[in-house]
Structures are given as C-alpha cells and as structure tokens.
Amino acid sequence: xxxxxxxxxxxxxxxxxxxxxxxxxxxxxxxxxxxxxxxxxxxxxxxxxxxxxxxxxxxxxxxxxxxxxxxxxxxxxxxxxxxxxxxxxxxxxxxxxxxxxxxxxxxxxxxxxxxxxxxxxxxxxxxxxxxxxxxxxxxxxxxxxxxxxxxxxxxxxxxxxxxxxxxxxxxxxxxxxxxxxxxxxxxxxxxxxxxxxxxxxxxxxxxxxxxxxxxxxxxxxxxxxxxxxxxxxxxxxxxxxxxxxxxxxxxxxxxxxxxxxxxxxxxxxxxxxxxxxxxxxxxxxxxxxxxxxxxxxxxxxxxxxxxxxxxxxxxxxxxxxxxxxxxxxxxxxxxxxxxxxxxxxxxxxxxxxxxxxxxxxxxxxxxxxxxxxxxxxxxxxxxxxxxxxxxxxxxxxxxxxxxxxxxxxxxxxxxxxxxxxxxxxxxxxxxx
Amino acid sequence: xxxxxxxxxxxxxxxxxxxxxxxxxxxxxxxxxxxxxxxxxxxxxxxxxxxxxxxxxxxxxxxxxxxxxxxxxxxxxxxxxxxxxxxxxxxxxxxxxxxxxxxxxxxxxxxxxxxxxxxxxxxxxxxxxxxxxxxxxxxxxxxxxxxxxxxxxxxxxxxxxxxxxxxxxxxxxxxxxxxxxxxxxxxxxxxxxxxxxxxxxxxxxxxxxxxxxxxxxxxxxxxxxxxxxxxxxxxxxxxxxxxxxxxxxxxxxxxxxxxxxxxxxxxxxxxxxxxxxxxxxxxxxxxxxxxxxxxxxxxxxxxxxxxxxxxxxxxxxxxxxxxxxxxxxxxxxxxxxxxxxxxxxxxxxxxxxxxxxxxxxxxxxxxxxxxxxxxxxxxxxxxxxxxxxxxxxxxxxxxxxxxxxxxxxxxxxxxxxxxxxxxxxxxxxxxx
Numbered sequence: 125x126x127x128x129x130x131x132x133x134x135x136x137x138x139x140x141x142x143x144x145x146x147x148x149x150x151x152x153x154x155x156x157x158x159x160x161x162x163x164x165x166x167x168x169x170x171x172x173x174x175x176x177x178x179x180x181x182x183x184x185x186x187x188x189x190x191x192x193x194x195x196x197x198x199x200x201x202x203x204x205x206x207x208x209x210x211x212x213x214x215x216x217x218x219x220x221x222x223x224x225x226x227x228x229x230x231x232x233x234x235x236x237x238x239x240x241x242x243x244x245x246x247x248x249x250x251x252x253x254x255x256x257x258x259x260x261x262x263x264x265x266x267x268x269x270x271x272x273x274x275x276x277x278x279x280x281x282x283x284x285x286x287x288x289x290x291x292x293x294x295x296x297x298x299x300x301x302x303x304x305x306x307x308x309x310x311x312x313x314x315x316x317x318x319x320x321x322x323x324x325x326x327x328x329x330x331x332x333x334x335x336x337x338x339x340x341x342x343x344x345x346x347x348x349x350x351x352x353x354x355x356x357x358x359x360x361x362x363x364x365x366x367x368x369x370x371x372x373x374x375x376x377x378x379x380x381x382x383x384x385x386x387x388x389x390x391x392x393x394x395x396x397x398x399x400x401x402x403x404x405x406x407x408x409x410x411x412x413x414x415x416x417x418x419x420x421x422x423x424x425x426x427x428x429x430x431x432x433x434x435x436x437x438x439x440x441x442x443x444x445x446x447x448x449x450x451x452x453x454x455x456x457x458x459x460x461x462x463x464x465x466x467x468x469x470x471x472x473x474x475x476x477x478x479x480x481x482x483x484x485x486x487x488x489x490x491x492x493x494x495x496x497x498x499x500x501x502x503x504x505x506x507x508x509x510x511x512x513x514x515x516x517x518x519x520x521x522x523x524x525x526x527x528x529x530x531x532x533x534x535x536x537x538x539x540x541x542x543x544x545x546x547x548x549x550x551x552x553x554x555x556x
Numbered sequence: 557x558x559x560x561x562x563x564x565x566x567x568x569x570x571x572x573x574x575x576x577x578x579x580x581x582x583x584x585x586x587x588x589x590x591x592x593x594x595x596x597x598x599x600x601x602x603x604x605x606x607x608x609x610x611x612x613x614x615x616x617x618x619x620x621x622x623x624x625x626x627x628x629x630x631x632x633x634x635x636x637x638x639x640x641x642x643x644x645x646x647x648x649x650x651x652x653x654x655x656x657x658x659x660x661x662x663x664x665x666x667x668x669x670x671x672x673x674x675x676x677x678x679x680x681x682x683x684x685x686x687x688x689x690x691x692x693x694x695x696x697x698x699x700x701x702x703x704x705x706x707x708x709x710x711x712x713x714x715x716x717x718x719x720x721x722x723x724x725x726x727x728x729x730x731x732x733x734x735x736x737x738x739x740x741x742x743x744x745x746x747x748x749x750x751x752x753x754x755x756x757x758x759x760x761x762x763x764x765x766x767x768x769x770x771x772x773x774x775x776x777x778x779x780x781x782x783x784x785x786x787x788x789x790x791x792x793x794x795x796x797x798x799x800x801x802x803x804x805x806x807x808x809x810x811x812x813x814x815x816x817x818x819x820x821x822x823x824x825x826x827x828x829x830x831x832x833x834x835x836x837x838x839x840x841x842x843x844x845x846x847x848x849x850x851x852x853x854x855x856x857x858x859x860x861x862x863x864x865x866x867x868x869x870x871x872x873x874x875x876x877x878x879x880x881x882x883x884x885x886x887x888x889x890x891x892x893x894x895x896x897x898x899x900x901x902x903x904x905x906x907x908x909x910x911x912x913x914x915x916x917x918x919x920x921x922x923x924x925x926x927x928x929x930x931x932x933x934x935x936x937x938x939x940x941x942x943x944x945x946x947x948x949x950x951x952x953x954x955x956x957x958x959x960x961x962x963x964x965x966x967x968x969x970x971x972x973x974x975x976x977x978x979x980x981x982x983x984x985x986x987x988x
Binding site for chain 1: 598615616617618622624625628629633634635636637638654655699700703704706707708709746747748749750
C-alpha cells in the first residue's frame with residue numbers, strides 16, 4: 125500500500141461486551157478500523173464466577189470491570205451504554221434507545237438469556253443467573269430467608285425458608301448447589317441462634333440420568349459424590365412439573381422452598397430473531413463456517429447468540445473459551461480483509477474450536493476437570509480451576525481482591541459479601 | 557455474691573446496629589445479660605465512608621459488615637433482622653414485623669433519616685445519603701448520566717447530565733462535592749470520547765455564609781479553597797427554593813441538573829415519636845443527663861435519635877464518636893446496675909462528651925482537621941483522616957480491601973467500583 129493513501133477507516137459495530145465481543149475488540153488492531161462497542165450494561169462480567177456473587181462469596185465489583193476502564197484510552201474506539209432495539213441488515217444500521225449506528229461490519233455478540241422452556245411464570249419464583257442483578261437478587265433472597273427462619277415459629281414455614289432448590293444439574297447448577305451447601309454449613313452455621321443452618325436442605329434436580337451430562341460418566345459420578353459429601357441431595361431423572369412456592373416434580377412429589385434457583389436453560393437473546401436467519405430450538409442463529417450470516421458476509425454472530433458445528437465436526441460449546449475463540453477468529457479474518465488480502469486463494473477460514481479442556485467447580489477443594497484424555501477430580505481439579513479462573517479475570521485489581529478474598533475464606537470460612545442491599549425496598553419475597 | 561445464686565439474666569433489647577448500638581453491645585460483658593439486637597438491615601454500616609460508595613471509590617461490601625459475623629459466636633446474644641414497628645413503654649415491649657420482644661432494659665439507637673425540611677417532594681430528584689441503597693442509587697444515577705451525555709446530541713440536555721449539584725455544605729456535602737470533582741476530573745475523564753468529563757460542573761450550595769459551619773472560620777475558608785482547587789463551584793449564602801429537574805435558588809437563579817444530591821438535613825427516625833418524650837425541631841428525643849428517658853430509667857436513647865447538652869454544657873455532636881461514647885456510657889452504667897451497685901452514693905453518672913477532634917475530607921490529599929487548639933489543612937489533615945478511618949473500620953477484611961483500593965486509586969486514579977448494577981431494571985432517571 126502507498127503510504128499516502130488514507131481511506132476513511134471502516135466502522136465496525138460490536139454488540140455485546142461479553143467474552144466474545146471483548147475478545148474481538150482486544151484482538152483487533154486499533155489503527156485498522158473505527159470500533160463502536162455497544163452494551164446495555166457498563167461492565168464486562170466474568171460470568172463463570174457469577175455463582176460466587178449469588179452465594180455471597182464475592183462482591184459484585186470483584187467480577188465486573190467497567191468497559192470504559194478497559195478501552196477508555198484506545199483510539200478509534202467508542203463505547204455506548206444502551207439497549208440495542210433493532211438491526212436493519214439492508215441499511216447496515218443498528219438502532220438503540222438513543223440513536224442509531226451505521227456499520228461496515230457488524231459483530232453480534234449479544235449473548236443469552238435464561239430460558240424457562242415456555243414457562244415464563246416460573247421466573248418470579250426461580251430466578252436464573254445471567255447478570256449481576258440476578259446474582260444480587262438470589263443472594264438477597266437466600267440471606268433474607270435465613271433471617272426470616274431465625275424468628276419464624278411455624279415449623280413448615282421455617283423449613284421452606286431453609287430449603288434451597290437448584291433446578292438443573294449442568295455446570296451452573298452444580299456450582300450453585302455446592303456453594304450453597306458450603307454457605308449454609310460453614311458460614312451461616314455460626315451466625316444464628318435459633319436455627320441450625322447446617323440442617324438446611326440443598327436439593328439439586330436434574331432431568332437426565334446424571335449431573336454434568338456433557339462430561340464423561342466417571343466425572344459425572346465423581347461430581348455427584350462430591351456434591352453429596354458437601355450435603356447436597358442430588359436427584360437425577362427428576363423432571364420439574366411446576367414451580368410456584370415450591371417445586372412439583374414428575375410423579376407428583378412436591379418440595380416447598382422459598383429459595384428456588386433456575387440453572388436449567390439458556391436461550392439466545394431475542395435480538396437473534398432480527399438477524400433473519402434460521403435458528404435452533406434455543407433461538408441461536410445458525411452461522412456459516414466463518415461465523416458470518418448467510419447472505420451477509422459483513423455480519424458475524426458469535427458466542428451464545430449463535431450455534432455452529434465447526435470444521436472438525438464439533439458443536440462449539442456455549443462457554444467462555446468458545447466465545448473468545450470465535451471473537452479472535454473474526455478479528456483475524458477482518459484484519460485480513462481490511463488490509464486488502466480478502467481475495468487470498470483460501471478465502472475466509474472456517475472456524476475450528478480448540479478444546480483446552482473443561483472444568484466445573486463444586487466447592488472448596490472440590491471440582492472435576494477434563495483435559496484431553498485426562499480426567500481429574502477433587503483437590504487437583506479445584507486447584508486447576510482456581511488458577512485458570514484467576515488468570516482469566518480481566519483486571520489486576522479484581523485478581524488481587526478475589527485472591528485475597530478466597531485465601532481469607534479458605535482459611536476462615538467467613539464470607540464478607542453477605543451484606544443484604546435493597547432488602548426492605550427491594551422486590552418482596554414471595555413467601556412473606 | 558454467692559457463687560450459687562443464679563438469677564435469670566436480664567434481657568436488654570438494642571434497636572439499631574449503627575455506631576451507638578454496636579458500641580453498647582461491644583462494651584457490655586457477654587455474661588451479665590441476654591442481649592437482642594434488632595435492625596432493619598443485616599449489616600453495620602461504616603457511614604463516614606458512604607460518600608465513597610456514592611462516588612464509586614469503594615464498593616458496598618467494603619464498608620458494611622454483617623451484624624451476625626460480628627456477634628455470631630457470642631453467647632446470650634440474638635440478632636433479629638426486622639423493622640421495629642412500635643414500642644410499648646408501659647408493657648416494656650418492642651414490636652416488630654414478625655413478632656415482639658419484652659425487655660428489662662431498652663437501648664434505642666435507631667439513628668436518623670434524611671430530612672427535606674418539609675419538602676418530601678424533593679426526595680425523588682435529590683436523594684440523601686444515609687444507607688447503602690442510597691449510595692448505590694446516587695452512584696448509578698451519576699454514572700448513567702455520563703453515559704447519556706456521551707451520546708446526547710442536545711447541548712442543554714448534555715450539560716444537565718454533566719452537572720452535579722450538592723445541596724448542603726456540611727461534612728457530607730463537602731466530602732461528596734470534593735469526591736465528585738475528583739471522579740469527573742481524574743477518573744471519568746479518561747473514559748469518554750465525545751464529552752469531556754473534566755468540564756462537568758460540580759456545584760456546592762450552602763445556605764449559611766460558609767461551608768463546614770461547625771468548624772472554626774479558618775478551616776472553613778481552607779476547605780472552600782481546597783474545594784475550588786479541585787474544581788468545585790462553591791456558593792455560600794445560597795438557599796434552595798425548589799428542586800425538580802434542577803435547583804432554583806433564592807433570587808430566582810435556576811441550575812438545570814440531572815444529578816442533585818441532598819446533603820443538607822438529617823432528622824431522627826419516626827420511631828422517636830413513640831418514646832413519648834419532648835423532641836427538638838429535628839425530632840430528636842431530649843434525654844436526661846444519663847441518656848435515659850424522663851420517667852423511664854430502663855429506657856435509653858443514644859446517637860442521632862436523641863439530643864443532649866452534656867455535663868460540660870456541650871451539645872453532643874451527631875457524629876460517630878458521639879454515638880459510640882454514648883453507647884459505651886450506657887453499657888458501663890447498666891453493668892453497675894445489673895451487678896447490684898445501683899445504689900452507689902453518686903447514682904447514675906451524667907454523660908460527658910470527650911472531643912478527640914473532628915475532621916472532614918475533601919479529596920485526595922485534601923482535608924481539614926481540628927484537634928483541640930490545633931488546626932490542620934491539606935495533606936497532613938488528609939493523612940490523619942485516612943489513618944483514623946482505616947483504624948475505625950470494623951473488620952480486618954474491610955480494612956485490607958479498602959487500603960488496597962485506596963493505595964491503588966492513589967497511584968493510578970482508577971476506580972474499580974464504577975460498575976452500574978440495577979441499571980435497566982432500576983428506578984428510571986427523571987430526565988430520561
């Protein structure tokens with residue numbers, strides 16, 4: 125290229141500051157294009173640790189990083205905090221609450237929402253865990269329930285307040301159940317005089333024959349043993365029929381509980397529908413091998429909003445590494461195109477997911493991990509999990525603060541984050 | 557006393573887990589009485605640092621400590637999280653949302669609320685700063701306003717979003733104004749592309765001729781200079797006439813602002829009225845020299861809910877040390893009575909406030925302090941303020957976390973806590 129040629133920079137709009145969107149932005153060189161990152165929140169969230177906020181192990185700020193703090197100093201980079209209301213593919217325009225943005229390239233990384241499989245009426249009783257506000261709501265409800273139990277004279281009501289039901293035995297459900305068992309048995313147990321929180325029931329309901337169904341059977345079995353060791357009642361092959369002030373499972377058995385948490389379903393955000401492309405049952409957009417939309421090579425959908433069977437025949441899993449690798453792939457591909465190498469003989473490269481291994485934590489010193497052919501359980505898996513998650517945390521401050529908090533918790537079993545905010549003015553408890 | 561004599565322990569009910577109530581509980585020996593501490597929140601709040609949460613310098617958990625974590629292990633000690641709904645002095649009974657408690661002694665330390673001097677309609681536009689939820693609301697509103705300003709095309713609306721008005725030039729108002737000036741000029745300034753947060757107006761309105769009117773005039777003048785140096789527009793002799801989507805001051809001048817914070821008035825909680833005793837203009841109960849209610853030697857009112865001209869003729873100031881000394885005084889006095897020394901010749905001792913000095917912070921390296929005849933300003937006052945406030949923080953964890961956060965902020969000017977929670981689902985901004 126001639127050094128004197130100065131075409132206007134192309135404009136890339138990125139929707140979503142989750143793992144996919146952030147990976148794209150971080151990998152894309154600052155000088156090649158103007159980027160506008162738009163998100164309804166002002167922060168990037170380290171979602172794999174959200175369950176720790178729900179269980180009062182970490183505070184909200186520990187796992188969230190303001191997007192402006194990450195990209196504030198970068199040239200050719202705009203951040204807009206607003207909800208995207210529409211995408212006009214023909215006009216190459218993204219509409220949001222306060223205006224609109226035209227783009228040359230669009231990266232849709234808007235993520236997923238909790239899905240109740242056609243039962244939206246369950247949401248008020250069984251919040252899901254996708255946002256910081258979800259986590260703070262769950263934390264508030266559970267801590268408030270134990271406060272109520274402490275002064276409740278009716279035994280049935282007290283038991284309901286001290287029963288935590290987690291619906292769904294995937295990684296989120298397993299993490300939540302394990303951490304709630306620890307919270308009640310090692311932290312809250314020292315706080316109350318009239319109730320014994322170590323007697324609180326923590327129940328994990330899974331519809332399929334085993335927890336962590338995407339893991340190999342030996343690790344599922346190990347996870348269940350580790351959960352039971354922590355005090356969790358694990359019920360597999362147990363489908364939920366209805367949820368209100370308790371859970372009714374298939375067969376008619378009913379469990380009364382003031383603390384039901386939904387960890388069972390995730391679907392793409394409704395925005396996915398506007399992309400005019402075929403979706404799967406969970407509303408995820410079926411993208412082409414290069415992650416672009418059919419008929420719109422300038423639009424990409426990555427992370428939980430899309431689904432792809434990759435070049436190796438593997439369905440890309442809906443986890444952070446999948447989204448991050450997709451973001452990096454699109455960045456690399458657009459760099460080549462914008463630099464004018466787009467007519468290289470091989471065309472656009474197909475995305476291939478690289479499986480570095482997967483892990484799920486269950487509690488203190490308890491986890492399962494799979495790396496290639498190797499399976500780990502218990503303390504070694506937990507140490508691996510801890511290391512990987514600390515490494516991934518975006519900022520120094522968070523890393524240090526989380527490390528201190530965990531070290532402190534590990535040795536003292538105290539949890540500093542069990543502060544109830546928004547309690548009296550917040551949403552009413554459905555059992556009050 | 558005979559070692560075999562085992563009368564049932566007297567029951568002391570303490571309303572409020574603020575500085576007064578906590579000081580009483582901490583000073584009262586565990587074996588002499590049964591104590592029930594009741595509070596509508598589950599945490600003790602380090603209120604002097606609440607303005608730092610509002611200005612995104614600290615996170616909520618840093619300055620709050622769950623009450624159960626402090627007293628959980630103590631024998632003869634109950635904690636109830638519930639709102640007190642009534643006090644029946646004749647029946648010696650405290651009613652709360654979930655039941656009632658009879659007492660032998662009652663310590664009412666329920667604190668204060670924001671007062672709008674008969675203008676409750678101002679509250680929605682100008683939140684006060686008494687609780688964690690207040691602080692989180694103010695933080696959310698201000699951060700959201702700058703997000704709106706970044707994409708606002710109407711200049712007047714943008715200016716309103718970038719104007720922060722603090723009403724009241726007392727310690728809280730001065731701290732808020734100073735910290736907001738720092739937040740805009742050193743933190744937010746690096747985050748935005750289309751607005752210049754260093755041009756944001758921070759206006760402090762004070763009705764009297766000087767800020768920090770309870771301090772000596774030289775320190776008031778120094779505080780004003782330090783504020784102006786940080787970029788705050790200080791308007792003394794300026795009374796507020798009305799507040800809606802802006803502030804109208806006496807004389808008719810109007811300042812449009814989306815970010816009005818009320819730091820002007822505090823009154824006793826409404827519960828004070830139930831004590832059947834004369835109150836001052838701010839609703840504070842006039843207590844006897846020993847801090848008990850006239851006609852009810854078994855009931856004490858301490859902290860912001862009461863007012864007293866002490867044995868030395870000094871009106872006890874409505875600050876943490878005043879409440880703490882009162883709590884300690886009542887503890888000492890009840891210990892003597894319960895041990896059977898109540899007919900000692902001198903009777904109950906009158907409370908005397910010991911003034912260790914007062915200090916107000918203005919910003920990084922900026923503060924004023926008065927210790928006896930000595931007046932300090934600027935960096936030495938700020939170091940003193942920092943040391944005292946770190947020492948006072950209840951728990952090790954908070955201390956370490958706050959220290960790290962402040963050290964980090966001091967050298968980098970970054971603020972980790974500027975995460976907006978409850979944004980989309982939260983209370984609507986009045987200017988939207």
